Amino acid sequence: MATTTFNGAVRSENGFKTISKSSTLGTFTDHIVATSGGVLEVQKVATSGVNNIVAAGTSTGANNASLGTAATIFNITPNAHGSGIADAAINTFVTKIGGDITTTILVDLHGGLASGGADDVIGTDGGTANAYIAELTTAVNGIPYLIEFACLEVPTGGDPDINLVCSATGTDAENAAVTSGTVLLNNGDLTLGFYVEADGGATLAALTKKFLYLTCGDATDAAYTAGKLVIKIHGAAFDFNNG
Secondary structure (H helix, E strand, O other): OOOOOOOOOOOOOOEEEEEEEEOOOOEEEEEEOOOOOEEEEEEEOOOOOOOOOOOOOOOOOOHHHHHHHEEEEEEOOOOOOOOOOOOHHHHEEEEEEEEEEEEEEEEEEEOEEEEEEOOOOOOEOOOOOOOEEEEEEHHHOOOOEEEEEEEEEEEEEEOOEEEEEEEEOOOOOOOOOOOOEEEEEEEOEOOOOOOOEEEEEOOOOOOOOEEEEEEEOOOOEEOOEEEEEEEEEEEEEHHHHHH
């Protein structure tokens, strides 16, 4: 079919694709895919040259079609946060651009979270278990190398001294200690505009299981009435398993 110009909107119930056809085999290759679910995938297939990031013939990962095509894609499904963090208090996004994966965690403390004893877990009030804000895996988040933490609204009500801790255990509860936790960021009292970054490779990359917790530095057993945090984990994707 020749070039066609449309005056109105073009609609499809099953998505759109930009493709190329092999002149020798007659097979088709997808390059841009707009799915019926509203996801835009941009895929570049190459086995050599500047566009080659993964080895030829690698398979597509479970959560990221670009793992098999060395592409930019915007629909990686994050691992779920723990049931001890209210859904209203957290949003997580995972994006992959080339070989870099960024996990962005937005935490609204006023969405039902509370602090407790010194160095204890922040989570849904009442000692709710599984109060981790994220589970990091190589397949989804890549190999972590950088951690960022920012405060966009000062925490009030609960303790303002909020730290980031990693553990291989995902069952720890609000107002309880983190099991064999490794402190990634010891922040002190958060102020408006607070920002810090740290190397993530030495601690996070060495752990098979990586559950992230927020903990309070001092004993303040109370619900939060304000507080907005941004946490970013940067990871590298070297092959089709992001490893």
